[in-house]
Amino acid sequence: MPEVRKIADRIRMVSVRTDKFKTSQIIVSMAVPMNENAAANALLVYLLKRSCKSYPDFTLLNRRLDELYGASLGAGILKTGDAQVLNISIDYIDDRFALDGESISDCCAELIAEMLFKPNIKNKSFGSSALEEERRLLVRRVESELDDKGRYAYEHLISNMCEKEPFGRSRYGTVEEIKAVRMADVYDAWKNTLETAVIQITAVGSGDPEKIASVFEKGFSGIERNPAEIETVFAKRGGRFKRIEESFPVNQGKLVIGFRAGTESVEDNRFAVTVMNDIFGGGTYSKLFTNVREKMSLAYYCSSSFIPSKGIIVIESGIDSSKEKTVTAEVVNQLNEIRDGKNVDSLLGDSKLSLRERFTFASPEKITAWYSSQVLLENILDPDEMINGIEAVTAEQVIEAAKKLSIDTIFMLSSEGGEADE
Amino acid sequence: MRTKEIKNEKLGEKVVSAVHPSGLRIFVMPKEGYDSVYALFSTKYGSIDTAFKNENGEFETIPEGTAHFLEHKLFESEDLNAFERFAETGASANAYTSFEETAYLFKSSGDVEKSLEILIDFVQNPYFTAETVEKEQGIIGQEIRMYQDLPDWKIMFNLLKALYTDHPVRIDIAGTQESIAKIDADLLYKLYNRFYNTSNMILTVVGGIDPEKVFEIVNKTLKNKKSEPISRQFIKENPVPEKAYVEEALSVSKKQFMLGFKEDIQEPELSLKEELASDILLDALFGVSSDFFRKLMDEKLIEMDFDASLFNGFGYSCVMFSGSTDEPEKVSQMVKDEIERVKKEGVDPEAFNRSKRKLYGSFVGDYNSISSMARRISHLSFGGNKPFDELKICSEITLKDVQKRLEVIKNEYSALSVIKPVE
Numbered sequence: 001m002p003e004v005r006k007i008a009d010r011i012r013m014v015s016v017r018t019d020k021f022k023t024s025q026i027i028v029s030m031a032v033p034m035n036e037n038a039a040a041n042a043l044l045v046y047l048l049k050r051s052c053k054s055y056p057d058f059t060l061l062n063r064r065l066d067e068l069y070g071a072s073l074g075a076g077i078l079k080t081g082d083a084q085v086l087n088i089s090i091d092y093i094d095d096r097f098a099l100d101g102e103s104i105s106d107c108c109a110e111l112i113a114e115m116l117f118k119p120n121i122k123n124k125s126f127g128s129s130a131l132e133e134e135r136r137l138l139v140r141r142v143e144s145e146l147d148d149k150g151r152y153a154y155e156h157l158i159s160n161m162c163e164k165e166p167f168g169r170s171r172y173g174t175v176e177e178i179k180a181v182r183m184a185d186v187y188d189a190w191k192n193t194l195e196t197a198v199i200q201i202t203a204v205g206s207g208d209p210e211k212i213a214s215v216f217e218k219g220f221s222g223i224e225r226n227p228a229e230i231e232t233v234f235a236k237r238g239g240r241f242k243r244i245e246e247s248f249p250v251n252q253g254k255l256v257i258g259f260r261a262g263t264e265s266v267e268d269n270r271f272a273v274t275v276m277n278d279i280f281g282g283g284t285y286s287k288l289f290t291n292v293r294e295k296m297s298l299a300y301y302c303s304s305s306f307i308p309s310k311g312i313i314v315i316e317s318g319i320d321s322s323k324e325k326t327v328t329a330e331v332v333n334q335l336n337e338i339r340d341g342k343n344v345d346s347l348l349g350d351s352k353l354s355l356r357e358r359f360t361f362a363s364p365e366k367i368t369a370w371y372s373s374q375v376l377l378e379n380i381l382d383p384d385e386m387i388n389g390i391e392a393v394t395a396e397q398v399i400e401a402a403k404k405l406s407i408d409t410i411f412m413l414s415s416e417g418g419e420a421d422e
Numbered sequence: 423m424r425t426k427e428i429k430n431e432k433l434g435e436k437v438v439s440a441v442h443p444s445g446l447r448i449f450v451m452p453k454e455g456y457d458s459v460y461a462l463f464s465t466k467y468g469s470i471d472t473a474f475k476n477e478n479g480e481f482e483t484i485p486e487g488t489a490h491f492l493e494h495k496l497f498e499s500e501d502l503n504a505f506e507r508f509a510e511t512g513a514s515a516n517a518y519t520s521f522e523e524t525a526y527l528f529k530s531s532g533d534v535e536k537s538l539e540i541l542i543d544f545v546q547n548p549y550f551t552a553e554t555v556e557k558e559q560g561i562i563g564q565e566i567r568m569y570q571d572l573p574d575w576k577i578m579f580n581l582l583k584a585l586y587t588d589h590p591v592r593i594d595i596a597g598t599q600e601s602i603a604k605i606d607a608d609l610l611y612k613l614y615n616r617f618y619n620t621s622n623m624i625l626t627v628v629g630g631i632d633p634e635k636v637f638e639i640v641n642k643t644l645k646n647k648k649s650e651p652i653s654r655q656f657i658k659e660n661p662v663p664e665k666a667y668v669e670e671a672l673s674v675s676k677k678q679f680m681l682g683f684k685e686d687i688q689e690p691e692l693s694l695k696e697e698l699a700s701d702i703l704l705d706a707l708f709g710v711s712s713d714f715f716r717k718l719m720d721e722k723l724i725e726m727d728f729d730a731s732l733f734n735g736f737g738y739s740c741v742m743f744s745g746s747t748d749e750p751e752k753v754s755q756m757v758k759d760e761i762e763r764v765k766k767e768g769v770d771p772e773a774f775n776r777s778k779r780k781l782y783g784s785f786v787g788d789y790n791s792i793s794s795m796a797r798r799i800s801h802l803s804f805g806g807n808k809p810f811d812e813l814k815i816c817s818e819i820t821l822k823d824v825q826k827r828l829e830v831i832k833n834e835y836s837a838l839s840v841i842k843p844v845e
Contacts, residue, residue, distance in 0.1 A: 020455035022433070023787045058719075062711040066776035069783030093786045097432065099779075133719065140725055140746065143675040147573050248673045249844050252567035283514070284505040297560030300568055318568045353512025353532055360531040362458040362629070363790050 001382055002371060005213050008220045010227035011199040014371045014380060015209035021364045022097065024105060024205020026112055026212060027074075027089035029375040030197035033230050034084040034166035037192075039138075039173025040185040042077050044193065045086045046134045047126045047186060049075035052111070053118040058130075064111075069093050071108050073115070080376060081232030081266070081309040082166035086193065087372065088115055091364070094206050105207045109215050116194070117219040124187045131183055139179065142172050149413055153254040154316060157411035160244050161258040165233045167310050194220075196228040200375040204364045230376060234264045234311045238408030245412040253321035254413040256314060257331060262404030263311040266377060269404075270308055271389035272397040277306035277313055278351045279398060280338060285350045287334040287343075292317065298327055309376075313405065321414035328410065338402040344395045355390050359383045423448075423637055430810045433789055437799065437809040438633035444646050445621025449799045449809065450633035453792065457531040459629035460792035461538055463545050464525035464800050467617035469595040470736060471654070474616050484613065485604040487562075487597015490519040492610050494562060496526070496545060498554050504544040513537040521591055522735050523804065524617075529793065534631055535639060542625070542643040548614045550607035559602055566596050573672055573841050574744075577680045581742070581839035584665040585684045588657065591738045619649035626800045628792040654690070654736050661686035661835045669840040677842045679750035681757060684835040685739040692734050694807050694815050699823040700732040702781055704741065706773040706824070707764060714760050723753050730757075741831055750840045758833050765828060774821050785813050 005013045032041060055061035065071045071092035078085045092108040120126065145152050155170070162168030172178065203212050238260045261273050281288035281304030292302040302317035319327050338344060361367045361383060374380055423440040430436070439449045467489050473481045497504040497517070508515040513530035526545050530537040569575045579594055586592040596602075627636050661684055692700075708714055708730035718724040728745035747753050788794045799809050 018455070021790045023790055059711060059713070059716045063776060066711050066780045069786070070780030071783070091787075093783050097783075097786045099782070136722060137725055140676070144746065146673070146675040149571055149673070150568075250673055251570040252564065283509070285509040293561060294557075297557050298564075300561055300565040318564055320564075350509040350512075354509070354514060357458075357512045357514055357529065357531055360457050362456055362460075362529075362531075362792055 002380060003209055004380060005209070007201065007213060007216050008223075009225040011201075011216075011220060011225070013201040013203065013209065013213050013216065015203040015212070016367055016371070017206070017209055018204070019094075019206040021205060023091055023093050023364055024203070024207050025089060025091040025364045025368045026109060026201065026203045027087055027368050027372045028112065028116060029200045029202065029372045030086045030193050031080060031083040031199070031230060031375050032086070032193060032197045033228055034079065034082050034169050036177070037185070037189060038084050038169055038171065039177035040181045040189040041084055041086055041193065042172045043131070043134055043138055043178065043181055044186050044189040045075045045077060045088065046138060047130060048088060048115050048119055048190075049073055050130060050134065051120040052114045053120060054114060056120040068104050068107060069098070071104065073112070077171045079167060079171050080373065081230075083230045083232070083376060084171060085375060086197070088112065089368075106211070109207070109212050113215045113219050119190065121187070125183050126186060128183065131186065135178060135181070138172055139175050142170060142175050142178065149248065149250055149254050150316065150318065153256045153411055153413040154314065156244070156246070157256040157258050157314065157409060160242065160411060161312070161409040165235070167232070194223050195226050198227055198230060198376060200372060202368050202372040204367045232310065235260050236262050236264065238406040241407060241409070243410040243412070245414055247414045247416045250413070250415045252318045253324065253415050255317045255319050255324055255327055256411045257328065257407065258409045259313040259315070259405045260408050261306065261311045261313050261401075262406065263308070266308050269401060272393050272401040273306055273308070274355065275348070275351055275390055275393045276338065276398045276401040277304055278355055279344065279347045280304045280313075280335065280402070281315060282351065283354045285347060285354070287337065287347075288315070288331065291334055292327060292330055296330065298323055298330070302327070302331075321412070324412055324414070332407075335402060335405060339399060341395065341399050344398050348393075348395055348398065352390055352393070356387050359386050423641070425633070425637065428809050430813070433786070433810075433813075435789060439809075440637060442620065442640060442644060444644060445619075445649055445651065446640070446644060447624045447803055448637065448640060449624070449626045449803065450631070450636045451628040451795055451799065451809070452631060452633055453629050456630040456792065458529055458792060459531070459534045459627060459631045460527065460529045460796045461541055461625070461627045462525050462527045462796040462800055463541050463623065463625050464523050465618050465623045466522065466804055467524050467622070468520050468522040469593060470521050470590045471617065472590040472593070474613065485597065485609075486593045486601040487595070488605055488609065488613060489524050490596045491558065491562060491602055491605050492613060493517050493519045493524045494558050495550055495554065495610060496548060499544065499547065499549045504540065507540045507544065508537065511537045511540065515541075519595055521595065525800070527796070531630075535635060538627070538636065538639050539643050542640065545618070546645055548611065550610045552607055555605065555607050555610070562596060562602055563599055566594070566599060569594070569596065571673075573674050573678055576670065576672060577678055577744070577839050577841045578742075580668045580670055581680045581682045581837060584668045584837040584839060585663045585682050585740060586738065587659060587664040589659055589738050591735065616652070619652065620644070620647065621649045621651045624800050624803050626796040628796045628799070656690035656737055658687075659737070663835060663837040665837060667838050667840075669842060671844045672841050674841055674843050676746050677748060677750055677840060678744070678746050679753060680742055680744040680839045681754045682837050682839070683741045683831045684837070685741070685830050686832070686835065687737075687739050690737050691805065692739055694802075694805065694811060695819065695823060696827060697732060697734065698781065698812065698816050699819050699827045700741065702774065702777045702819060703769065703824045703827050704730040704732065705777040705780065706769055707760065708743070708757075709777065711776060712773065718753065718756065723747055723749060723756070750838060754838050758836070761828065761831050762833075769821060769824055769828065771821055774824055778816065778819060782813070782816055785816060
């Protein structure tokens with residue numbers, strides 16, 4: 001079980017102290033409502049990661065990280081339910097591996113706190129050249145989604161399926177929104193995030209959590225907190241079924257199908273839906289893998305993934321565009337088989353064993369990712385509780401969970417003019 | 423089996439190794455406090471092995487993509503396939519084929535011993551039929567198409583085809599739709615018997631397991647079949663690239679470039695020291711902390727994906743620069759100018775020290791990961807090195823070693839590959 005400390009109003013620290021690993025990791029996750037400020041928030045994260053008061057320039061900061069044996073700073077933006085989660089992280093090797101006895105861990109904890117509390121700001125400005133560079137890079141992050149067609153199809157399914165929900169927004173904001181952000185917006189985003197975001201600091205490694213906590217306590221001590229209420233819309237059933245198609249000059253089509261899981265919160269029926277999703281299209285024993293791939297040779301991959309924070313299940317497959325109907329029919333057919341209880345008993349054991357394996361984390365990154373994703377949950381769920389919850393799921397519960405699934409949207413990225421040599 | 427123990431005091435890690443009478447090399451790194459185990463069973467047979475010596479001592483050409491096809495098909499069996507068998511232990515199993523190796527693996531925290539038995543057993547028991555081969559052609563056909571749409575993949579193979587005239591590193595690992603159509607069960611058996619010979623293979627196990635247990639399982643499950651070691655043939659290529667420039671239009675958002683410098687190698691393989699010296703060199707000159715990176719970023723010529731790395735294996739070695747840019751030619755010229763400038767002025771000792779420290783840090787961090795360690799140990803051994811050698815050699819590298827690796831990067835041996843958006 002991790003240790004949980006309260007740092008300030010709706011700011012907590014979750015720590016796992018262990019010297020099993022050679023490195024430590026600290027990640028600060030800041031959740032804000034997903035709205036029209038998404039682009040300013042995203043720019044803020046990359047500006048914070050770029051420099052700080054002590055290292056006021058990108059190159060100086062990176063040289064400092066090199067000296068700290070390649071400690072690495074990370075910045076990322078995720079969607080968790082209808083929240084935008086801004087992440088800043090650092091990972092570094094333990095002090096015992098330093099070649100000349102310096103304390104890497106103290107420096108790194110101080111550094112990540114400085115990124116947050118003492119950015120390189122003069123007169124409420126991050127500097128126009130810094131903003132313009134980060135703006136250029138962020139626009140490219142959005143535009144380059146096109147280069148990975150699997151990712152593109154997935155993002156477009158979500159934006160279409162959830163067009164009336166905050167979850168349908170791009171986590172970085174749109175290109176137009178990014179271009180419209182002014183310096184004052186980024187400055188406000190910084191103030192607003194420190195005052196209103198729901199925040200979790202997750203620390204995994206050998207360092208003393210007390211020490212890390214005190215760095216953040218100090219940082220937040222002068223800030224008046226007014227935490228935001230973040231609600232996520234859970235659509236229990238799919239609306240009017242939609243099918244969207246876009247074509248590109250590509251070799252392979254991408255079929256993405258979005259289902260509503262019928263859940264009403266993250267916790268609602270979580271274990272049963274997790275197992276059902278896994279039997280449907282999780283491992284190599286799953287219905288989709290063994291049928292769509294192995295039996296019918298229609299795809300190299302056909303898998304399903306469950307997004308508990310939003311109650312959505314997404315099926316993804318790379319196929320011949322002309323086989324869309326065949327594959328979709330088989331996906332529906334396999335779902336119906338689960339609803340009818342076909343093979344569920346025999347797959348249940350395989351799935352539980354495999355999920356147990358996947359929730360046995362063997363690296364600090366996996367552990368921090370697991371806990372930091374829970375920033376919005378009141379009660380922390382540890383991997384053992386997840387495993388035990390999964391263990392208790394019955395075949396009937398899987399069948400019931402499958403019955404609650406309703407199809408919402410299909411996105412088909414098809415190849416222009418059909419496949420080359422079919 | 424006689425076992426040998428290699429320790430690294432600073433890291434607090436050890437590796438126990440042994441050679442099985444059949445010639446199989448075995449490495450075990452027990453990790454305290456880890457519930458999971460990662461096992462890797464690999465053979466020195468990759469996409470660059472495009473010919474083999476038959477019974478009559480003649481070289482026969484193999485269709486492109488056969489090593490990869492064989493990897494897929496080895497999971498098949500007359501009874502339960504390997505995936506079905508692993509499902510009973512909860513292990514997550516997988517496999518991959520690279521230019522030089524094919525590897526089968528699992529991660530497991532449940533019945534590890536049973537999983538290890540399955541791994542060793544299924545890799546030793548091929549089962550190919552006309553029907554299953556035909557079925558796989560559809561699946562791999564889709565895999566090939568998926569890769570054909572990945573710009574990073576395309577740009578690299580376009581570059582390799584431009585750099586190399588004869589070396590098979592220029593062919594796609596999975597082959598083509600046409601080449602895999604030539605594969606049949608007989609061919610797979612023939613190649614299996616040739617390349618899946620235990621003296622050509624390594625078993626590496628890392629994680630929460632007692633080394634004695636691993637050796638016990640190997641003794642029980644491994645067929646004690648004597649096998650003759652096989653060796654690759656080194657054919658020295660003309661260092662001048664086949665083409666200096668290649669481009670292709672794909673459905674992408676912006677131009678991408680990959681600039682390669684072919685090395686005029688005299689030996690088939692680089693030493694570990696040469697490899698690591700190149701890593702340090704490229705980071706010092708072109709990494710995110712370098713003046714060069716800063717200059718190009720300020721001029722809006724590159725993005726965060728700009729990268730410089732060494733790419734090498736048996737019979738090939740080159741340095742590759744890549745990224746997204748509106749001006750591939752301009753960036754290429756700037757890279758070339760920078761190389762010439764540093765050849766004259768020398769590598770900045772401070773940058774060298776920083777990059778060396780950073781490489782050491784990343785090597786230490788790798789010991790967290792049971793999968794990274796299994797791959798590292800196996801790769802080191804295939805290259806004739808021992809576990810922990812990467813740390814030792816890294817600490818020994820001097821500025822002079824790095825300068826030497828700079829000298830082999832020559833403008834006249836370079837080629838540029840560009841992907842541009844479809845009009």
